[in-house]
Amino acid sequence: MTIKAALLGFGTVGQGVYEILEEKQQDLQHLLGRPVEVVGILVNDMNKSRPVRTETLVTDRFEQILEQQPDVIFEATIGQEPGYSYIKQALNERIHVVTANKVMFAAHGEDILEVADFHDVGIGYEATTAAGTPIIGTLSHLLQINNITKVEAILNGTSNYILTAMQQDGKSFSEALQEAKDKGYAEADPANDIEGHDAFYKLMILSQLLHKKQPVWSDVPLKGISQISPEDLTEAAQKGERIRHVAALELINGELSAQVKPVALPASHGLHSIDGVDNAITVSGDLVGSVTLRGPGAGKRTTASAMVEDFVRILQSAPIYQLH
Ligand SMILES: NC(=O)c1ccc[n+]([C@@H]2O[C@H](COP(=O)([O-])OP(=O)(O)OC[C@H]3O[C@@H](n4cnc5c(N)ncnc54)[C@H](OP(=O)(O)O)[C@@H]3O)[C@@H](O)[C@H]2O)c1
Known part of the structure; x- marks a missing residue:
């Protein structure tokens, strides 16, 4: 059979x-x-x-x-x-x-x-x-008894690739986007990626898994990376920061708070060093502490x-x- x-x-x-x-x-x-x-x-x-x-x-x-x-x-x-x-x-x-x-x-x-x-x-x-980065399996099977109140994540590989190429190689937004398309990371219509929708959907899936509910979608501040300029990245770099597109979810007094937007992260932040097309998810559990999973976030x-x-x-x- x-x-x-x-x-x-x-x-x-x-x-x-x-x-x-x-x-x-x-x-x-x-x-x-x-x-x-x-x-x-x-x-x-x-x-x-x-x-x-x-x-x-x-x-x-x-x-x-x-x-x-x-x-x-x-x-x-x-x-x-x-x-x-x-x-x-x-x-x-x-x-x-x-x-x-x-x-x-x-x-x-x-x-x-x-x-x-x-x-x-x-x-x-x-x-x-x-x-392929096993965050769903980790949360479903390996962190069941932990009370996870906070998630911070880079969930869109295309956006992270573009930000990395702009910051490290001095490329303009459109040059970096074209490069992401040439390498097969960005879709022909990359709006879902660069306007933040793709990361938003993934954050809502994590919210459902962790808390059995989602925030009201229209209440979630949502911003992509299309307005980020090389000057913004230079200014951040001068302060030792990197701009990353961060999806964040927190349960505070039983209420969900979520946001998806570019954030300037100091060197001490766990997501500061995530480069290229990688995704990374940091979850904070009351027993295990802070755990970060990192790996490729797209591709065949x-x-x-x-x-x-x-x-x-x-x-x-x-x-x-x-x-x-
Ligand atoms: N690509 C990635 O790295 C990635 C990563 C994680 C998740 N995903 C998700 O995986 C899914 C597929 O992504 P993909 O990159 O493989 O997309 P894709 O290359 O555009 O392929 C989509 C496939 O769906 C078929 N299709 C579309 N509408 C259909 C319909 N009404 N009835 C039957 N078949 C239909 C298309 O048929 P034709 O071949 O005939 O056009 C095509 O074979 C998406 O939901 C995407 O968000 C993708």
């Missing part, structure tokens, strides 16, 4: 998942006791050629994916819909789900977790926040890595009768 996997979306992340499932076939079989087979791939544009095995179903119809009776679905599409509807349908059919879609999960994560819990199926969302393999790790964890703990 094989474990049947289906992919929703076959862009950067979906292709990364496909490649890792192929590349790690033997390890997966060893860990899970059965081979993993990709039984279907959902795409938007059927005219694009796809580097997949000829026998693999590629379709633009979700019903055809469900007809394959997958055990797990990897969701890596764009935006709230249709991903949210597809995920709910899959969970209702008792299919495990792993998603990278932060825009969708920030808005609907609470509901999705409830539906997954109701049907006793697995849901993985490590890749939504800081890609690092994001797909988080998804396949989620898949392994879910399948290892799922009872065998749940396989279709």
Whole structure:
């Protein structure tokens, strides 16, 4: 019996998942006791050629994916819909789900977790926040008894890359942005990154996980890095500071306070030295103290890595009768 996997979306992340499932076939079989087979791939544009095995179903119809009776679905599409509807349908059919879609999960994560819990199926969302850097797993499994009241994080690799290139190499904002695009860090339309929305969604996912609630979205001060000038960075450097785009969340007397904006950080601050495309998250727990996780926050393999790790964890703990 094989474990049947289906992919929703076959862009950067979906292709990364496909490649890792192929590349790690033997390890997966060893860990899970059965081979993993990709039984279907959902795409938007059927005219694009796809580097997949000829026998693999590629379709633009979700019903055809469900007809394959997958055990797990990897969701890596764009935006709230249709991903949210597809995920709910899959969970209702008792299919495990792993998603990278932060825009969708920030808005609907609470509901999705409830539906997954109701049907006793697995849901993985490590890749939504800081890609391959395992902050979701760390908070979910390793820091459960700690009371975590404060989070400070660099959650957008593109913004951090641009700020680093401006500060260290004296580049202008537009030169640094172009460089980030050339290296594949920034999307063709980078507004989500440089205006702070991407970091905001990730912070809301962390808030839901840590506090089972989110601040009112419109109350959260949100500013990106597009207005930062080389002069701002020089002025900060003269004081021994670096400007970083920081997403912060704090629980004060039961009330959530959040903000997402550029901040000049002194050398003593834990996020001061985070350069390039890295993400970093500092959490303060009442027992463990201050812990910082740092790692790549975007990219094909690092994001797909988080998804396949989620898949392994879910399948290892799922009872065998749940396989279709
Ligand atoms: N890239 C990263 O580093 C990264 C990191 C963390 C999380 N994520 C998240 O992962 C998700 C995917 O990102 P990506 O970089 O892989 O995006 P991408 O390269 O633009 O790929 C998106 C994929 O979704 C498919 N798609 C879009 N709308 C669809 C629809 N209505 N029905 C079926 N398929 C549809 C596209 O189909 P076509 O191929 O036919 O156009 C494409 O294959 C996003 O939610 C993103 O926020 C990405």
